Amino acid sequence: MSTASPSPAGLLAQVLRAPLSRRAWREAAYLLVTGLIGFVGAVLLLVLLALGFGFVLSLLGALLGLVLTVAALGLARALGRIQRRLAAALLGERIPAPRSPAGRADLGLFARLDARLRDVTGWRHVAYVLAKLPLSLIGLYAVQWWVIGLINLTAPVRWALFGQGDGGGMLLMTPLPAGGSPTVHDFAGTLIGLPMGLVSLLIAPWFTRLVVLADRRLMRALLGPGSLAQRVRDLEETRALAVDDSVALLRRVERDLHDGAQVRLVALALGLDMVKTKLADPSTLDLDAVRRLVDGAHLNATEALTELRDLARGIHPPVLDEGLAHALETLAARSTVPVQLTVDVPERPSPAIESIAYFCTAELLTNVIKHSGATRATVSAATRTDGTLRLRIGDDGRGGAEAGVGSGLTGLQQRVRTVDGTLEIHSPGGGPTMVTVDLPPRA
Known part of the structure; x- marks a missing residue:
């Protein structure tokens, strides 16, 4: 279905309202928290993986290297859980959690280590944490646009309260990596901070939204169940739905037969029984009464046929x-x-x-x-x-x-x-x- 494109006035209003929207602030908070966690987590993960691979290659410390590698996989899974919870709380992005790695207590140490090392889901989490590292830095840079925008907007107030501090003037920061930040030496100069801060705050929501969009796609690809596991889960759910649907259909058929056609057929049998009784004694035969009983039996038979026809149509419409x-x-x-x-x-x-x-x-x-x-x-x-x-x-x-x-x-x-x-x-x-x-x- 086609939708009308927003008017220029509508687009302008949307841009001006974006910095004040709850969604924008939630996305900024998400980038700030996950950026810090992602950066620290990626560094720890790289250290564990480097030590683990190094010990494995040295042969002498191979067992320690395997343990460190498994610990890295566990750390990646833990970081993935934190990421999914933050995404659900701040973005409303609910990603199904993959199944935990199967472990058996009766297996030996090497068998358990081998099972964990073969955990594809764990390695997908490792891939996410490592891919998240540059995205975390970009996300923190996006948050910087918010912070610098708010700081520049307060420049006139800070000058009025504190003056120029040590006499070297007041620095108006810019989020751009190049171009330099101007320094002002009087109150009139601080007014430049107002448009600078406003521009930063108008750009910040869209910058953060772009980074969040990339992170959403990365999470969906790597933090959820794999395609095969998701397919198995879908098949399990649809099988359960199909069984429930068939059971409900059987119950409905039984209820309709019991409360509808069966009642009509019982009434038909009773009516025919009464007709048979009256016809058994010709001396007391009342044709009007027999006619009424036959009419009632005919009505019950007709209604029973109608109900059975409707019931059959509900199971499989003949028109198909x-x-x-x-x-x-x-x-x-x-x-x-x-x-x-x-x-x-x-x-x-x-x-x-x-x-x-x-x-x-x-x-x-x-x-x-x-x-x-x-x-x-x-x-x-x-x-x-x-x-x-x-x-x-x-x-x-x-x-x-x-x-x-x-x-x-x-x-x-x-x-x-x-x-x-x-x-x-x-x-x-x-x-x-x-x-x-x-x-x-x-x-």
Whole structure:
């Protein structure tokens, strides 16, 4: 969905407000704390690694070298934990922690050392700490823009309170590595510090944001679980979701059968029993009563058939037998909100994918009808160049839709995840809303 570009006035306001934003100060604090920790930690890590490799190469102290190397891996993991916690607290960046290295007490010393040395996650943490070293220095330099900007802004106040100190004038600092810092010798000269400080503070938030962005990418690449471990974790989660979904479906089927069709069939059997009893004695036969009993049995049989048909449709809609395009046309025709439908799916996905696509569209259109206040909706289904099936369901309603607020979107996200799909929601307050579902062609 395209968004309008901000106006020049909006950009100027954004630049002027940046130094006062909570995000900017949090990022500056993050760079300051992690810069100091990262610098000290990287130096200690380099010392441990240098000593460890040196002793290993000397052969005489090989065991000590291995112990020092393992200690370096442990230090790198500890620094990674600190980094993840600081990122979560100050940036809101939550990176899943990798699994701890497996260790067995029944193994010998050399076996345990070998297992730790083969810990790929530990070496990825070492790579992060070493890569973080130059980034820490750049981050501390970015923090310097904040500090120097604030100091220069206070130059007139400091002159008024303390004068020029030893008579050598007052130095106005600049964060630039070259160009020199001017010295002023009267109060009027200190006023130059105001624009200098203002420029520094206006540049500082964007400089720190750029460094934080680089650090975020570095953390995501090296501090989280590896791609294989993350894939295993995702598969474990989606398997659990699939099992829970199937159990919930079975419980719903059992409940619907018990509370619906079964009750109707019991009533039907009782009604037919009563008809049989009345027909057994022709002398007291009451045709009107028998007719009422037969009508009641017929009604129960009809309603039981309807409930069984609805139950079967909830498990697998028969309309899908004719293809996803026909099924979506049926959903659009039944909607009380006008729906503009576009379907471009040359090759049919697997039945499981078609079923998920159908139920996602049905649930999202239901949300549009019940909650959005929309006057029209759009549904599009198309096969992308990589074979992915993309569904886009939008409306011109009030917006504000999000997962976890009782809209059923959380359940849809979980159902889509079971087949490695994704569901994204774009629904700003005031609308419009657009939900994008990407599904693989096969499940």
